Amino acid sequence: MQVASAGLSSMPSPALPFPVSVAFSGMSPAFRSALGRTLRFQRGAEVYAEGNLADHLYKVVAGAIRTCRILPDGRRMIAHFALQGDLFGLDGVQHHRFFAEAVTDTVVIAFPRKEITEWVSREPGAAHSWNTYTLEKLTAAQDRFIMLGRRTAAERVAAFLLDLADRGQRPDESIDLPMSRYDIADYLGLTSETVSRLLSNLRKNRIIAEQGSHRFRILNREALEERADEESI
Amino acid sequence: MQVASAGLSSMPSPALPFPVSVAFSGMSPAFRSALGRTLRFQRGAEVYAEGNLADHLYKVVAGAIRTCRILPDGRRMIAHFALQGDLFGLDGVQHHRFFAEAVTDTVVIAFPRKEITEWVSREPGAAHSWNTYTLEKLTAAQDRFIMLGRRTAAERVAAFLLDLADRGQRPDESIDLPMSRYDIADYLGLTSETVSRLLSNLRKNRIIAEQGSHRFRILNREALEERADEESI
DNA sequence: CGTCGGATTGAGAACGTTCAAGGGGCGTGG
DNA sequence: CCACGCCCCTTGAACGTTCTCAATCCGACG
Known part of the structure; x- marks a missing residue:
C-alpha cells in the first residue's frame, strides 16, 4: 500500500503551520507517532463509533474512510468519504455523531484535537487557517x-464521478x-440498484468506460458534466 | 415589530465576548450602529446576492431570512432559515455561494467579518467559542x-415542525x-403540494391544529415525534 | 366587491424503489 | 487446481411515493 506524504497539509490556502504539517514520507515511524499516531484498519473495521468522544482528528x-449514521429502521446515510489526504472526524463538537469505517484496508494518522486547539491558540495565523478550513467544510x-x-x-x-475524478487528480481521467x-x-440518497443502472447507462453511452467494477475512465467529460448539470460558482 | 435583544449572543456555550454581545434593546440607534449596522428589509428583499463579497455576518x-440557490433550470433549494436571534451569512469563504432574502419584513444587524476576525485573535477564549460555533453548524x-x-x-x-417549535420556544407549543x-x-427538497398535503394530513389526524395558514399548534407532540422518527443523539 | 398570490385538493404520470433472479469475481478449502 | 460459497453487482418487472398539471379555494388588500 502506497503511503502518501502526510501531515495536516491538506489544509486551506495558508498551509497549516501545525507541527504535523511536515511531510511524513521519509520519517521514522517513531518520530511520526510522536506527532500523530499511525493506525491501520482492515476493510470494514471501525475507526470510531457514534457517541465516542471526539478527541481526535x-x-x-492510504485507503478510504466512510462516516455514516444508521437510522433505527436500517436506512443508512454516508456523510462523507475521506480519501487519501483527506481529514475526517469533525462530526461532532464533544461526541461523534456519526461512525467511521474503513472502506478498504486503510492507514490513518490520528491527531489529538487538544494539540490542534493548542496549536491554534499558539501559532499566529493558525486560527485563521483552521477557521478557513472549517468554513470550507461548511460551505x-x-x-x-x-x-x-x-x-x-x-x-x-x-456529479459524484466528477467529484471523485477531481479529487483523485489522475492525469488520464x-x-x-x-x-x-x-x-x-x-x-447519494439512492439505492444501489439505481446507482448500478445509471453507471450502466453511462457505460452504454460511451461516457465512461469500465475497467473492473471499481475503476472507471471518463471518455467524454463534457457529456458527463452536462449530465451533472454543472452550475459552478 | 418586536425587536429582540441582540448581539452575537446566540453563540455557543461559552457566550461570545465579542463587544456586540451586549443586549441592544435599550441602546440608542447611534451606539448600536457603531457596533453593527442595523438594516431593515421588506418581505422578499435581497440581503446579499450569490457571488457578493462575504464580508459581513x-x-x-426580528423577522426571518432564507438563504437559497437557484439552479439554471429554476429549481431552488433553501439552505437555511435564520429566525429571530439566528446568525446567517456564513455561506462562503470569500464570496457568498447563496443569496439571502427576507421571508417577511425583517430587521438584521450586520457585523463586519473583519471585526469578528480581530476579536477572535484578540480575546482569549474567543477562538474557541467561534470554533465551537462553526463546528456546531457543520454538525x-x-x-x-x-x-x-x-x-x-x-x-x-x-421534523421541520418540531424543529421550528423547538427554535421558537413558545410555551404553548x-x-x-x-x-x-x-x-x-x-x-425540505419537496414540492409545495406535497408539503400542503402532509400538513393537511397532520391536521386531519389531530396532530396539529391550524390557526391561520402560518401558525400551527402541536396537539399531539408524541405522534409528531413518531412521524419524524426521532432518533436523537 | 373584485383581484391576486398563496394554499389546497385531485388525477395522472414519472422517477426511483422494491422485490426477485441471475451473474461474476475472489478467497477459501478440498 | 478446481469447486464452492459469499458478496456484490447487474438487470428486469412491478409497485409506490412524490411530482406535475390543473382546478378550485381562501384570505388579504385595494
Whole structure:
C-alpha cells in the first residue's frame, strides 16, 4: 500500500503551520507517532463509533474512510468519504455523531484535537487557517443540500464521478471507486440498484468506460458534466 | 415589530465576548450602529446576492431570512432559515455561494467579518467559542444530509415542525411559520403540494391544529415525534 | 366587491424503489 | 487446481411515493 506524504497539509490556502504539517514520507515511524499516531484498519473495521468522544482528528494516508449514521429502521446515510489526504472526524463538537469505517484496508494518522486547539491558540495565523478550513467544510456541506434535495439520480451519479475524478487528480481521467455501489447509494440518497443502472447507462453511452467494477475512465467529460448539470460558482 | 435583544449572543456555550454581545434593546440607534449596522428589509428583499463579497455576518433581530440557490433550470433549494436571534451569512469563504432574502419584513444587524476576525485573535477564549460555533453548524449540516437523503416526505415535514417549535420556544407549543409552503418545500427538497398535503394530513389526524395558514399548534407532540422518527443523539 | 398570490385538493404520470433472479469475481478449502 | 460459497453487482418487472398539471379555494388588500 502506497503511503502518501502526510501531515495536516491538506489544509486551506495558508498551509497549516501545525507541527504535523511536515511531510511524513521519509520519517521514522517513531518520530511520526510522536506527532500523530499511525493506525491501520482492515476493510470494514471501525475507526470510531457514534457517541465516542471526539478527541481526535484523522487524516487518511492510504485507503478510504466512510462516516455514516444508521437510522433505527436500517436506512443508512454516508456523510462523507475521506480519501487519501483527506481529514475526517469533525462530526461532532464533544461526541461523534456519526461512525467511521474503513472502506478498504486503510492507514490513518490520528491527531489529538487538544494539540490542534493548542496549536491554534499558539501559532499566529493558525486560527485563521483552521477557521478557513472549517468554513470550507461548511460551505461544501451546503452544496450537498442541493445535491440531495434538488438533483435527480442521474445528476447525482454524474456529479459524484466528477467529484471523485477531481479529487483523485489522475492525469488520464481514470476514477478509482474504492467503495461499493451500496456505499455510493447511501452517499447519494439512492439505492444501489439505481446507482448500478445509471453507471450502466453511462457505460452504454460511451461516457465512461469500465475497467473492473471499481475503476472507471471518463471518455467524454463534457457529456458527463452536462449530465451533472454543472452550475459552478 | 418586536425587536429582540441582540448581539452575537446566540453563540455557543461559552457566550461570545465579542463587544456586540451586549443586549441592544435599550441602546440608542447611534451606539448600536457603531457596533453593527442595523438594516431593515421588506418581505422578499435581497440581503446579499450569490457571488457578493462575504464580508459581513448577520444576526436576525426580528423577522426571518432564507438563504437559497437557484439552479439554471429554476429549481431552488433553501439552505437555511435564520429566525429571530439566528446568525446567517456564513455561506462562503470569500464570496457568498447563496443569496439571502427576507421571508417577511425583517430587521438584521450586520457585523463586519473583519471585526469578528480581530476579536477572535484578540480575546482569549474567543477562538474557541467561534470554533465551537462553526463546528456546531457543520454538525447540523451533516444531520440535514440524512434528512434530505434518507427521510420520507412525511418525516421531513414532521421534523421541520418540531424543529421550528423547538427554535421558537413558545410555551404553548404553537409554531409560527413565517415562510410559504413553497419555501418549506424548497428547504425540505419537496414540492409545495406535497408539503400542503402532509400538513393537511397532520391536521386531519389531530396532530396539529391550524390557526391561520402560518401558525400551527402541536396537539399531539408524541405522534409528531413518531412521524419524524426521532432518533436523537 | 373584485383581484391576486398563496394554499389546497385531485388525477395522472414519472422517477426511483422494491422485490426477485441471475451473474461474476475472489478467497477459501478440498 | 478446481469447486464452492459469499458478496456484490447487474438487470428486469412491478409497485409506490412524490411530482406535475390543473382546478378550485381562501384570505388579504385595494
